[in-house]
Amino acid sequence: MNLIETPAWQALAAHAEKLRPQHLRQLFADDPDRFQRFSLQHDGLLLDFSKQRITAETRTLLQELARTARLDEWKQKMLAGEPINHTEQRAVRHMDLRAGEQAPPEVRAVLKRMRDFCEQIHSGAWRGFSGDRITDVVNIGIGGSDLGPRMATRALIARHHPNLDVHYIANIDAADIAPLLARLNPRTTLFIVASKTFTTLETLTNARSARDWLLAAASHESAIARHFVAISTNLELTRQFGIASENVFEFWDWVGGRFSLWSAIGLSLALAIGWRPFEQLLAGAHAMDRHFIETPAADNLPLTLALLSLWNTDFLDASTAAILPYAQSFALLPAYLQQLEMESNGKQTDRDGQPLSVATSPILWGEAGTNGQHSFYQLFHQGGRIIPSDFIVLRTSDFPLPGHHVSLLANCLAQSAALAFGQTADEVRAAGVPEALSPYKIFPGNQPSTTFVLPALTPYTLGQLLALFEHKVFCLGVLWNLNSFDQWGVELGKQLASQLTPLLEGDGDAHGFDTSTRGLIAALRG
């Protein structure tokens, strides 16, 4: 099915022609109930999308598009465990990981092992090779085996901190791992090697360096069993690496890397914040799953976000979107969402192998507020591009220092209002700005945004929020008729890197490469 040929798409295109010139100022002036009409509340979360450039008709037409794309059918296929990741013939079942009592037995078995392991580490029952208790945990992984637990640890550590330091290593650059190893003690450090495939170059290179570092101190291979655990779907490769099978926490090919925080990949997070909070994270995500599955389109939060994103991307021609958490604890959320959205939906081939004729995932980026305001917001306000933004804000802060939180909230609301409504030439003049300066003081406004209000940053609300984005990504994939669960686009670079490594080491003939790459090899060989 070519979506743009459907009546639903064409109706939206015609509607967009009329709506595009309209300003948010006008839309708000026309409808005093705009906030009530275009906001949703569910289970403590508030989503205000009244500052999106839409009308009630836009929503109706977008929901018709979701029907045309047979969204409900695709949801059912996912729930039934059909291989909707068709290019890899895999089911997409990450919701099973957080289904509580309804989770499959193999999921519950691994969760129990994770809980027991956390208990052993936290209580000090687990000892290193020299009999010392573990004080530091290093998660070695990259992409989906790093970003989720790293981001969530950063978000939640302020409230929940068992007596353990958890670190994250991802980059193959030794500048990531070497300084960390230099300050850790091998007797009290535990490594978690997290890799779905257990073939990822960065992770294996870092894991080997960590193993060498440990063995230099322990001088006997048996120490590996006290200091290395693995998380993987590939039990054969973890065995070959030397990790005892009782130290491997399994997950399954039906969990996509960027959807794997809820699996054993969350072990470093559970160690960092404690087991009960980890369970609350799963509970929050599960509650969002139920909402997504059971709620009709008009009140469905993930679907609403997906439709707004598609509207902005394909009908208002926004090629980028910003994630602006007004919460320092969410500093890594933009990086996490970059992988979730861009690796899932940054594609141009549809489910039938045909080229897509519409733009897909916007380029996501962002920064915690208020830091971004003093860096790139200038371009938002006066750079002439449309940049839809997600403002994410917490009603209460974990850090009750006087004056901070209220100013943070004020800044968040100020920015979304300034971006939406701008400042006209008349207003500039009325403020007494000299004529020569007035063109510089005009703010065109009309920048769309959604504001997410969370009651507080807790494991439960974080679980809700992340599952909300996951389902948004799923809906967008269905709407664009693409497979959100593969990532072939990362492969070519990996292949070329493996061919280039020996050439950079001085071995072999570079003639198969272009002249630029050959020139760079020569320059770097030193």
Ligand SMILES: O=P(O)(O)OC[C@H]1O[C@](O)(CO)[C@@H](O)[C@@H]1O
């Ligand atoms: O967990 P693994 O298999 O090491 O993969 C890490 C990451 O690499 C990717 O495959 C991309 O190269 C991601 O999809 C994945 O999250």
